[in-house]
Amino acid sequence: MNDGQVNGGFESSEPKMEPKRSSQISLPPANNKAALDNIDDTDLEAEPPERMVWSNNIEFLMSCIATSVGLGNVWRFPFIAYQNGGGAFLVPYVIVLLLVGKPVYYLECVLGQFSSRNSVKVWSISPAMKGTGYAQAAGCGYILSYYVVICGLCLYYLAMSFQATLPWAICQPEWENCVPSDPTLAASVNNITNGTSSAQLYFLRTVLQQSDGIEGGLGAPIWYLVLCLFIAWLMVFGVVARGVKSSGKAAYFLALFPYVVMITLFITTIILPGATDGILFFVTPQWAKLLELGVWYSAVTQVFFSLTVCTGPIIMFSSYNGFRHNIYRDAWIVTTLDTFTSFLSGCTIFGILGNLAYELNSEVGDVVGAGGTSLAFISYPDAIAKTFQPQLFSVLFFLMMSVLGIGSSVALLSTFNTLAMDAFPRVPTVYMSAMTCSCGFLLGLVYCTPGGQYILELVDHYGGTFLVLFCAISELAGVFWIYGLENLCLDIEFMLGKKTGAYWRLCWGVITPAIMTTVFFYALLASNNLVFGDNYVYPTAGYVSGYLMLFLGMTFVPIGIGFSLYKYRTGTFSETIKKAFHSKPSWGPRSPRERREWMQFKAEAKALRQKMNTSRVKHLWYSITGAYRRNIN
Secondary structure, three states: OOOOOOOOOOOOOOOOOOOOOOOOOOOOOOHHHHHOOOOHHHOOOOOOOOOOOOHHHHHHHHHHHHHHHHHHHHHHHHHHHHHHHHHHHHHHHHHHHHHHHHHHHHHHHHHHHHHHOOOOOHHHHHHHOOOOHHHHHHHHHHHHHHHHHHHHHHHHHHHHHOOOOOOOOOOOOOOOOOOOOOOOHHOOOOOOOOOOOHHHHHHHHHOOOOOOOOOOOOOOHHHHHHHHHHHHHHHHHHHHHOOOOHHHHHHHHHHHHHHHHHHHHHHHHHHHOOOOHHHHHHOOOOHHHHHHHHHHHHHHHHHHHHOOOOOHHHHHHOOOOOOOHHHHHHHHHHHHHHHHHHHHHHHHHHHHHHHHHHHHHHOHOOOOOOOOOOOHHHHHHHHHHOOOOOOHHHHHHHHHHHHHHHHHHHHHHHHHHHHEEEOOOHHHHOHHHHHHHHHHHHHHHHHOOOOOOHHHHHHHHHHHHHHHHHHHHHHHHHHHHHHHHHHHHHHHHHHHOOOOOOOHHHHHHHHHHHHHHHHHHHHHHHOOOOEEOEEEEEEEEHHHHHHHHHHHHHHHHHHHHHHHHHHHOEEEEEHHHHHHHHOOOOOOOOOHHHHHHHHHHHHHHEEEEEEEHHHHHHHHHHHHOOOOHOOOO
8 A cells, every 4th residue: 555545445454563672572564575584583482471272172162162052042043033934034044144154253263363362452453443342342241241141040940940840830820821831731721712821921920020011110129030140140250260271171061061952852842742833834934024124134133143253252262272273164163053053943942832832722923922031931941841851851951051151151251351351450360250240240130120121122132233233344344444355364374374265255355244234224224113022112211221322332433443543643644544544563473483474474475466566446356356366376
């Protein structure tokens, strides 16, 4: 680029090196090969301070599986699919996964491993976009605030599973039109039309004590939900306080145990009467739904929530990898396994719905009227009550749910801790973790009230969905339209020895940003107001609070840009822009020796591009298609 210009999309912008400081190893500019050859090898041997790494490569893979395969697959995916026509949702979900989910997941794996930096410090790639890291941390905090509450509900059901008779399998005298979930008791109930399962009534009336709305206030926290929330946070703290070494060991159990129970429950479900009808309802597409942008919006949000991208954990975990680790393979494994888990969970859930419809003489689409967490805490418990060993299956299932939730919560909290540890580096990790867990527990009390589920839906919709989409757009712009697509592909080639194919380049450069931008503005401008369940409309104050949460997180990005422009101000505005958005001299591999090799590699690649003497339009085309590197061995 010429002086005074900002990277115009895919332009390759080589990082500039500042003069050497006493405490910093300095490397000369990448286009000065002679200077590279004159670097003192003794300086290259001066390794930076040690950073924790995984004990082995499998720990990283298990940690990513434990993070991405979580409650979103069991609790959120079936409900989102149910809301969007069942089988019709599968088509846009798979398309969005291929065009958005996998590219963004692989991108975050690359950023973390290449730089060995957390989700905030990684923005040395473009300092003005550092606010994106803080916005992602805010979104992570929103999700974490209610995610551990779901874990607490799982622990409550786990404790109740040890009773001689499952409490949700029987009807209480005050429940009208109740159909017991226990099949031996249901046979004795006659002449009930439009009945409600005892599992649903137990969850709404006994566990949540759910109010009819929040106009009259939320109510006081329910003591047993508060206790379960405290235990859940205590478990999260027990893993986080010991660092990545212990969490890597725990990841084996957190990642693998849920599949044993999930597959067992699926096999048990498909033999229930009516289960086939439910599964067919799930997998049969309604093609007209493909024309509704709302379905595509739901697919994008579910992919992001399920894979846990654009909130920080993937960048953080990848930063503990060795520089040459095969992150490409792991990204494909995790994203594919996550999708398989969602489909398995969906088939199981809709098999249960089919059985419920059979028992209640209703249609599959009519058996679940409530939203939010109802599918996980109504449909699954109802099916468990019908098994030949209900207590055993209940213990296994809610233990699995607890494990899934704790695994993802650990990753979310570890990411959120990054901000606090960067701000107060002298505070020991155990004390910082104790403080953040305590804050999370106090925030979670609002969800333990009779009106808590209404607040959960608001936070999930505005803070855990809208904000994450905005962070994704900001991340893609900062990496590909400021740092440069060709630059990142060269970094990947140097790190992995693998040229980036046209699929990744086309998605990163054009398709993924276009889809994300379209979906975000559609959702922001054209979507209807959030409705809880089937018909509850929030008061105006509820919607105002939701948008305030969203815009509070979004403002981190413009604030970060403004701060960088002030910090890097020069005599001219164009030079200030260039300096604020240009990658820092510290950007690159952590090891000085690998950094020198990287600078040499980038210098040679730049020289080859300059020989081709392409126009800007042709440069964009070459960047997207990979033509620059096509004939390089």
